[in-house]
Amino acid sequence: MAQGQKNHSNSRQQRAQLLTNPFSTMALSLSMSFFLLLLFLTSPASTADEYDYYSWQSDNFHNGRFYTKQPQCVDISADLRLCHNVGYKKMRLPNLLDHETMPEVKQQAGSWVPLLAKRCHADTQVFLCSLFAPVCLDRPIYPCRSLCEAVRDSCAPVMETYGFPWPEMLTCDKFPIDNDLCIPMQFAGNQATPAPASKACPPCDNELKADTIMEHYCASDFAIKMKIKEVKKEKGDRKLIAAQKKKKVLKMGVLRKKDLKKLTLYIKNGANCPCAQLDSLGSNFLIMGRKVDQQLLLMSIHKWEKKSKELKFAIKYMKSHQCPTYHTVFQ
Template structure:
């Protein structure tokens, strides 16, 4: 399961839950899903993608074929980084029209996004997704959606465009830029339980946290008592509150990163994350500092 890392922000990266959601894709124009009784459900507060939009009740099954709220919550969280990236002001409206379609008791047919809404969001966001190696997913192909009419959701008019988010997301504490001299680098290492040079294999979202699985060839740079070889054999790293903050530093899933952190309640929690750039002065200093480290 790959995602945009919030460059997010990474993006915080969009992952392929985008592709996994396709298994239940509603075949627009046919109504097999809606032979089942459609229930109006209150949009839960933990559906962060859509919980404070203009309406409060959504349909299940939704337009992507998700039949339970757990399915919706799992799949929708992977798209929050794209909304945070603000590639188009209607990104959230478009995604919520599919993941949490508006539910009206007196209307049997689902209200779909208009084709023009899809095309507008695709023009704004597809290039960004391609830059991270992710094509515009088949489940969002715009010709699946109806031409503009009174019963589909249109794009916002130019006069009514509103910001995608109410406020600029805060930068994750672990991703804040810092200028450190050799002594400060050593001091930072000594405050942490491990330092690793990693490349990212997979990213998941668990509740509000980001779960990062490094590639198997990640290199241990520094390890204190409390962190064991077993911890690092199948390394899983956690960025706390990763769905509520951005990490511009981590904007390329193919890059190498230096991560430092602490073992907290059995988890390896990231406290510092930097892009590893071979030959860069800062990382030459880090390498020198690690060789002479004495905590």
């Protein structure tokens, strides 16, 4: 007990020293850590090995939550698809979203992978990975509020296309205003040239790749091979009316048999954006979607190309694949 009181007293003294003496050892460590973080964020030639270090001097109480384990530095595994190529190799656990284990991080981060493919903002990965897989420094560094707001303003409309609101856990007011202790935008001003955002309707802007198909398959309530009879515009949305011909259900989900008889899907806010797949309605389509407020929203559309090896592999894989069981922004 005496030892615990002594440690607690030492911890208070360290915090007091940091607040009263900006040139203390801890302050210098923090300044150096953040300098290296900025170097990583602004230098395209940076290598991950330069930042694989940590020197935490904290207890296991963080962000108002008590953790059973001390913070640790762990490898970012290849199957953490959201962040495995973010530019550094190691991350802090618990992360900044209160995930304590790597399986929990993988499950929750996996739901955001489809958003990266939409290229709604050049800093989407930087923002998300700063929270899901924070770089190993001597204290947590949060994204700047301006970074959050920039990603939110660009990506929230894309998410709304699928019927998802911007999640409360990413409310931008929670993050620090721009200063020297938060992660800024990488692509602001002339620092770099971001990848151009696609003008195509989000459900139409998907590569015919097995991984992409399976991501949307797991994120969708239903999947069907079908033909489209007619496409209309209705109140800013695009309305897809299915042909009465036989449909092949690959995933029934929330659909009922009567839904299949008069199947109508919508691309939310998609009245005027391009959708190349709908330029010609003669072929079969792979349609994936979800039900939101009694309306069936299109998640993904692909022409059913019989010669596509990627499509064949995905369709075969659907029969045995067990999708992750987690709440996701794309599910």
